[in-house]
Amino acid sequence: MRVLLAFPLFQLLLLCQLLSHCVQHTRTYCQRYNERYACDCSAEKRLQVPDVPWRNLILSFNLSFNHIQNIAVDDFSGYVHLKMLYLQNNRIQSIHDRAFTSTVNLERLDLSYNQLTNLLTTWFDQLFSLRHLNLLGNKYQRLGQGFLFQKLAHLKTLQFGNPSLSAVVKKDTVGLKHLEELVLHGSALKQYEEGSLGRLGPIARVTLVLRELVERDSSLASKILRDVSSPETLLVLTNTTLISERSMMPFQEVKLKGVKKVALKYITITDSAITGIMKEMDRSNLSYFAMEDSTFSGHGNWYADTHLPHLETVFIKNLNFQYFYEVRTITYLTNILPFLKRVTAINCKLFGVPCETSKVLIRLEYLDMSGNFLTDPTMRETACGGEGAWQQLRTLNVSKNSLRSLVLLGNLFTNLHKLESLDLSQNVYFDMPERCAWPSSLHYLNLSASQLRKVTSCLPGSLHILDLSNNDLTVFDVALPFLKELLVSGNKFKSLPPGRLYPSLKILSIHRNALNMFSSIDLKEYIKLEDLKAGYNSFVCSCEFVAFLQFDVGHLVTLSDGRQSYICDSPVAFRGELVRNVHLSIFECHMKAAVSVLCAGFLLLFLVCGILCYRFNTFWYVRMTWIWLLAKRKPAINRRNDICYDAFVSYSERDSEWVEEFLVQELESTQPPFRLCLHRRNFLPGKWIADNIIDAIEKSRRTLFVLSNHFVSSEWCKYELDFSHFRLFDKGDDTAILVLLEPIDKETIPKRLCKLRKIMNSRTYLEWPEDEAQRSTFWCKLKAAMNSEECEGAA
Numbered sequence: 001m002r003v004l005l006a007f008p009l010f011q012l013l014l015l016c017q018l019l020s021h022c023v024q025h026t027r028t029y030c031q032r033y034n035e036r037y038a039c040d041c042s043a044e045k046r047l048q049v050p051d052v053p054w055r056n057l058i059l060s061f062n063l064s065f066n067h068i069q070n071i072a073v074d075d076f077s078g079y080v081h082l083k084m085l086y087l088q089n090n091r092i093q094s095i096h097d098r099a100f101t102s103t104v105n106l107e108r109l110d111l112s113y114n115q116l117t118n119l120l121t122t123w124f125d126q127l128f129s130l131r132h133l134n135l136l137g138n139k140y141q142r143l144g145q146g147f148l149f150q151k152l153a154h155l156k157t158l159q160f161g162n163p164s165l166s167a168v169v170k171k172d173t174v175g176l177k178h179l180e181e182l183v184l185h186g187s188a189l190k191q192y193e194e195g196s197l198g199r200l201g202p203i204a205r206v207t208l209v210l211r212e213l214v215e216r217d218s219s220l221a222s223k224i225l226r227d228v229s230s231p232e233t234l235l236v237l238t239n240t241t242l243i244s245e246r247s248m249m250p251f252q253e254v255k256l257k258g259v260k261k262v263a264l265k266y267i268t269i270t271d272s273a274i275t276g277i278m279k280e281m282d283r284s285n286l287s288y289f290a291m292e293d294s295t296f297s298g299h300g301n302w303y304a305d306t307h308l309p310h311l312e313t314v315f316i317k318n319l320n321f322q323y324f325y326e327v328r329t330i331t332y333l334t335n336i337l338p339f340l341k342r343v344t345a346i347n348c349k350l351f352g353v354p355c356e357t358s359k360v361l362i363r364l365e366y367l368d369m370s371g372n373f374l375t376d377p378t379m380r381e382t383a384c385g386g387e388g389a390w391q392q393l394r395t396l397n398v399s400k401n402s403l404r405s406l407v408l409l410g411n412l413f414t415n416l417h418k419l420e421s422l423d424l425s426q427n428v429y430f431d432m433p434e435r436c437a438w439p440s441s442l443h444y445l446n447l448s449a450s451q452l453r454k455v456t457s458c459l460p461g462s463l464h465i466l467d468l469s470n471n472d473l474t475v476f477d478v479a480l481p482f483l484k485e486l487l488v489s490g491n492k493f494k495s496l497p498p499g500r501l502y503p504s505l506k507i508l509s510i511h512r513n514a515l516n517m518f519s520s521i522d523l524k525e526y527i528k529l530e531d532l533k534a535g536y537n538s539f540v541c542s543c544e545f546v547a548f549l550q551f552d553v554g555h556l557v558t559l560s561d562g563r564q565s566y567i568c569d570s571p572v573a574f575r576g577e578l579v580r581n582v583h584l585s586i587f588e589c590h591m592k593a594a595v596s597v598l599c600a601g602f603l604l605l606f607l608v609c610g611i612l613c614y615r616f617n618t619f620w621y622v623r624m625t626w627i628w629l630l631a632k633r634k635p636a637i638n639r640r641n642d643i644c645y646d647a648f649v650s651y652s653e654r655d656s657e658w659v660e661e662f663l664v665q666e667l668e669s670t671q672p673p674f675r676l677c678l679h680r681r682n683f684l685p686g687k688w689i690a691d692n693i694i695d696a697i698e699k700s701r702r703t704l705f706v707l708s709n710h711f712v713s714s715e716w717c718k719y720e721l722d723f724s725h726f727r728l729f730d731k732g733d734d735t736a737i738l739v740l741l742e743p744i745d746k747e748t749i750p751k752r753l754c755k756l757r758k759i760m761n762s763r764t765y766l767e768w769p770e771d772e773a774q775r776s777t778f779w780c781k782l783k784a785a786m787n788s789e790e791c792e793g794a795a
């Protein structure tokens, strides 16, 4: 049987191996695909396009960052629903001219950063739905033979060009219209036919990578700028070097075309270039100017008297000033600054702004100087000591500087009567003074990540939003009647702030603290609270808390950080478990009650036991048993030598009359007298009675049981019987003599005296005759039994 089964299995394995071998040699499969029909085979060092199980279902196929060199005619056949195809960063040199004939629904195609030298019109013949096409970074010098994009009427985003592209002519862009975004890498252009990009309509966002082109051939750059510029366009110049004043001529086109928004990114720029641009752009429509991740290698000497009356927003971020300490730029901007409404200078190594400059910013509403080198003294200069600057300011951000004194900041800003938002976060204040002055308009204050250890009534009472996250606070008890949003996550709170101090609070964020729990009583103190984020605290998963969080909290607030962030910290058994998954038993939940009931139960049990024991002499029994056991374990002493009695008489106290009057008289008067051991006479006083019994039995040759109804009902006698019984058992000879004083109905002997019953059944016994005439026979029989001679007694 086993052999039979094994054979097909082996065959199957072989077949599988063979198959996989074949597959490896023809086409591998893409293993990573998900339920949304997206295959991701990026960065797998593949040399060929892999297959997928159901080509006609796949929507997205990512093959980027592989080593693919060629795209064959059938690599993408059958992908009728494919919408996104990513082939960037491969080594593709050639694509079959009909490679994309079946991907008719393709919307996004990325062929950037490959090694294509030739672009073929036929690739795009069927791609009517294509919206986003990226051809950047290849080796082509021309956009094919022309009419490359002719069929791509729906294209919205087009990216092309590379460091080798030498010419763009009109027929290259035939068919394109309504383009929304254009990226052109044209640093090596030698030929640009005017109008090539001009008819693409007003493009919302144009990004030009020109490197040295502006310097090398500014008239060619002018032609490009003239074509792509429009009042609706955001013009982004990236990776471009701007050096000399006279090569800034292309910006004239920007001005003439009425461009409102210009951004420079990854730019290297000099004083002269800035002077040139300012001259070219004088009195232009420019309203937005941005400069990001750029290097300014000048000293700030811009000899231009430029008016830019429409410029409202200046956004500068990550600017590398090489000679920042010499820069006195602001003096050349006196005709620009008064019009500015929004100024951002993030991470620009700014130490401060001269007061005269600040005073000129009469229309400024928004100022962001975060991530700079502002200190208390330079801030005082920047804000003109709190007198006269920024009268229209509504929002001020000085986050991430080196400010220290909250009193000073309050004094500097208290006269800004329109100031609503103030971000002072990520400075180091440590302590908060008891009193501060703030403008009464202040609604938003951000003091997060400022190493604050306590809060005081320095906080402005007018606040609507207060961010105190990531400090070292343990208590928050400053009454803020208008506060709507309070953020205190990342502190050390052990309990919720008292809700009655915040009657307007709607949002409370207190995650990552040390909260052990919170209850409905805590939450009900907040009259208007709607939204609570309290996850990632060290919750003690008590019954009340678990029940509250699982069932009741939803009626009071929304836990907007999701139940999965509420995790138990203790008890140890639940550590790390989600509170919503914890199930506590009734016993665990009513521990106190359960323990009380249990204790009471035990107490009662003990009491009952005690009573029962007392009632039934159990202690005595136990003790007897113990003694009995001890006796049993006693080493067998040489009894013969110890024998000092002929018989130990075991009798009930009630029968003592008979024993003393008849038995003792009779037996002790014989010659030689029998030596009898009577408990009344021979037991050692002071010794424990059980020991006495054992001793007596051990020291006697025999044990004489005087049986009567009294005996049967006497516990002592029963034990004497027991002891002698085990001795009988030990010795195996006749050591017990039974004398029946009165007839005993065996049935009346209680069951527990089974031993006696047994003995009476199994052994012969002597009966005390009522008739005096027969008594001599009785005595004879008894004496004989004592001596183990003949005349065995019989009933």
Ligand SMILES: *[C@@H]1O[C@H](CO)[C@@H](O)[C@H](O)[C@H]1NC(C)=O
Residues within 6 Å of the ligand: 346, 368, 370, 371, 397, 398, 399, 400, 421, 423
């Ligand atoms: C202030 O600047 C910091 C750092 O640039 C930023 O994180 C924060 O959001 C800004 N604050 C406001 C209110 O915009």
Ligand SMILES: *[C@@H]1O[C@H](CO)[C@@H](O)[C@H](O)[C@H]1NC(C)=O
Residues within 6 Å of the ligand: 399, 423, 425, 426, 446, 447, 448, 465, 467, 487
């Ligand atoms: C407060 O500032 C920090 C960083 O400085 C920022 O991440 C946070 O979003 C700000 N808070 C609010 C409520 O805007």
